[in-house]
Amino acid sequence: MHTLKFIFGFIAVLLLQHSLWSQNLDSLTKVLETKMSNHNVYELEKEERIKNYLAQRHNTKDLKQQYDITNTIFQEYQFYSFNDALQHIEKNIELAETLNDDLLVNEAILKMGLLLVNTGRFKESIDALSEIDRNALPESLINDYFIAYEEGYSGLAYNTAVKRSQSNYSQLYTSYKDSLYARIQPNTEEALRIKEKEHRDSRNLDSAFTVNSQRLKMVEMGSRGFSLVTFERSLLYQLNNQITKQKEYLMLSAISDIQAAVKDNASMGTLAKLLFIEGDIDRAHQYINFSYDDAEFYNSQLRFVDIANNMPLITKAYEQKSTKQKNKLQKSLIFISILATFLLVAVYLIFKQVKKVSIARNNLKTANEQLKVFNEKLNTSNEDLKRLYSELSEVDKVKEHYIGSFLNLYSEYIDKLDVYRKLVRKYVNANQMTALLKLSKSKQFIDEELEIFNRNFDSSFLHIYPNFLNDINQLLKPEHQIDLKNQSELNTELRILALIKLGINNSSRIAKILRYSVNTIYNYRAAINKSAIDKENFEEMIKSV
Template identity: 55%
Template sequence: MKTLLTACILTFSFSLSGFSYNNLDSLLVELERTMSKRAVFDNAKKLRIENLEKLLKESDSTSLQNNYFLVSEIIKEYEKYSFDKALIFIEKGLNIANTLNDDNLKKESQLKLAKLLVTSGRYKEAIDVLHEIERHLLPKKLLDLYYYNYKEAYSGLSFYTTVSNSKQSYSKLYKVYQDSLQQQLAPNSNESLALIEKEFRDNREIEKALEINSKRLSKVALGTPNYSLITFERSLLYGLNSNTNEQKKFLILSAISDIKASVKDNASLTELAMILFDEGNIESAHDFIDFSVEDAEMYNSRLRFVNISNKFSVISKAYEEKNLEQQNELKKLLVFISILVLFLVLTIIYIYQQIKKLSAARKELKKANDQLLSLNEKLSFTNSDLNRLYSELSDIDRIKEQYIGTFLNLYSDYINKLDTYRKMVRKYIVSNKTKALLELTKSKQLIDNELNLFYENFDKSFLHIYPNFVNEVNNLLKEDQQIILKEEESLNTELRILALIRLGITNSAKISKILRYSVNTIYNYRVRVKNNAKQRNTFEDEVKKIT
């Protein structure tokens, strides 16, 4: 019952954040949207800091206790935002404590300094600071931070040292200070639960660790440093379990929270970049690792630079190789397009000749029809049939003329666009602006515009042939599952897939190439619309019969 309650609380807290946590694609879109708004969150952080610094400047210099409080608040803001700035204000706090001759405030400032050094990977320096503090003189409220700093320092030294004897020594000291901290903490505090979770994680008791993590996660909100840390630690658990999808999900949530909280000393986005790189998604991996490098530079953490540097070089190299490959493909494509343009010109000439022949044939047919009209009443039935035939042929001619005109205009536009693009590419290559050309080719705007134009022409042409297609399809669907188009839509994706099936294109792979969706997406659309049909097994056969 307790586990069920925890799961319910966690599910509820997830639902408040506003996007689907079961859909990795949606989460990645939300992450990219949040990344694009980094400046907004950073500006809010800067504004809070500026207000605190303004209060500090305006504060009465004789009110050192108040100044110390303001400096402490500024340190909290800078702690995960800028190492250099945090260090400056910790030293200011230490100076105020010395001026006040307050040993407790002095020790508190030293512990803050040690924590900053530990979190930035400066373990030896942190231990040197801690050695200056006499533990038996510390007040009880500072013992937590004292043991925590030692624990984290020896944990880091144990993890990064390559000397086996030193590693064993550091591990023992880590265990000692971990036990001391555990005894000092309140049983259900986040810090106590974090230690229990880590012990389960180290022992590979993943389910127990996940249960503890769920309790911690239910107490924090998205956009806070604690949420970022807890979701990151949850991703580590799923990584040990080889559950890559869940690992990516919580790395994304952690990264989103880091950005919203302006946490520059972060690791989630770097780990996510490496997973995406291993999966072959080099472009997203490069974007994420590049973003992480900017954060690391902003924070100035040696530890974070060390963690990122090797991964960054591997991803950057792969990204450059991919771009070079794309450039080569672009050159081949330009050659192919040039050949295609020549073929199109020849095709247009041939079609034009056929139009002239068709026009001459139509005139001859009209002449013959006029002669038949002069026959006597005995031939009226035959004459009526010929009139009907003529009417049908005229309609076909008009349709052909309309589609040929559309075809000519479309390919004429493509020729002009290709020629313009060719000149622009040549200009960039001649002027050795390959980087600018690379940036230009990154944009998908041109493809998106052409794809929208393709959809518009396809919809218009298809509905001209089958004007009642949408109504006929809805007649085949259940009443509560019929397709309702928006005002600006002629057809939507589901109807375009059915339109291609009506035209005889039933292979999902071919449909995916035409509409530029993945095969899985096409398959899912087809399955969904079949499930909504009155007769699921014969639905597509009935679509093929629509006139």
């Protein structure tokens, strides 16, 4: 039982660790691709610095100052552009020779040798270094001298195909490495680098990780040193078969290279190869092209060889994938075209059916037109009534009463319209055209509706303005006071004044709402004005009651 718990617990820890690694890898991928998109920003910063150094060198006549500034420019170009770096280090050799300073000459040749080594030009590097008289070197340059030879013979031993030459180069490499190791301090970067390489070559990975961690503490993100240490740590994870961690440190190295505007880099190409093996063809293609552009810009023979081994395979796989996607898209387009054809046929059939239905509907056209005329009249009355109710909305209770009354009235109109429509349809179906004509000429329906309209109007208005009659009487002369038999109904004069109160001043509109002639409305208004105490301002005063 305890054994099973231990096994399940161990599996849970592994799954959690894998989940955390995956999240970290996704975050690094986003950061890396953001840096790739913005790589021009870092390169422009470097170009601006170089431009300033060139201006400083141009403005000085002192050869030693020119040498120092050129040395700074060389350092900027060293991992950015091989051709420019070589040009400036050769210029420094010329300046040192002009100054007749052997120390500066040897220093410049050593830097040129290291530049040639780093770009895979190992034989040229050894040839350049052979110009230096070791015995004439000061103590400060001996270490650089051994480093240059060590790296040069290491590259020759690794790249030569002749076994005898390889053995000779390996012996020379070991000799210079031992000489260098005997001279340098134990915890310097160069000593730790050599120690880590020895542990790595002997597959003593735990010790190699320990040394690499020491080195990692000595460098910062965005520097060439950080890029180099994290890349070498990825090699340790590769040997330890920890592919996720290997990719993490390759990404960290690549991010640092981009920030430092380092074009001579190996991490991006190695990362592309790993992604290709895992089947992430799109990213592998993106990364290998980025790496190729860097190598082409820098003019690195060493990087071109590495890329040449991987780029054709990745490019071919990407093209094959693109071809498959293109074929799949073509098939989808064909399928969609077939569906579109069926849809067009269906639309045509539906159109024919709709046409048949349209012919049937034309038989009811005459009755519908009469119904339409009546409906327009009712719509006009309803719109005026709606506008009237909208203007009367002042408080919540009034609004509720208004909405309820309006909806009830509108519902009744709809019901009556439906009854009228059914009656018209009944007459049409029974071919009773005489009865239908009689129905359309009758004014009884309109009169009944007008009576209902007036009743609803009176009720709604008096609900909103319950003191309207008293307010009006205060504006009239005593002998012309209005007295209603039924306090819930307005007479014609009060309805006209109610509409004026609601802002409807135009006699034509009032006549249309109350269904009187314009002259009749005018006569009513003239008579009421004569009864007012203040004839000139009577109607304006009504609006404010």
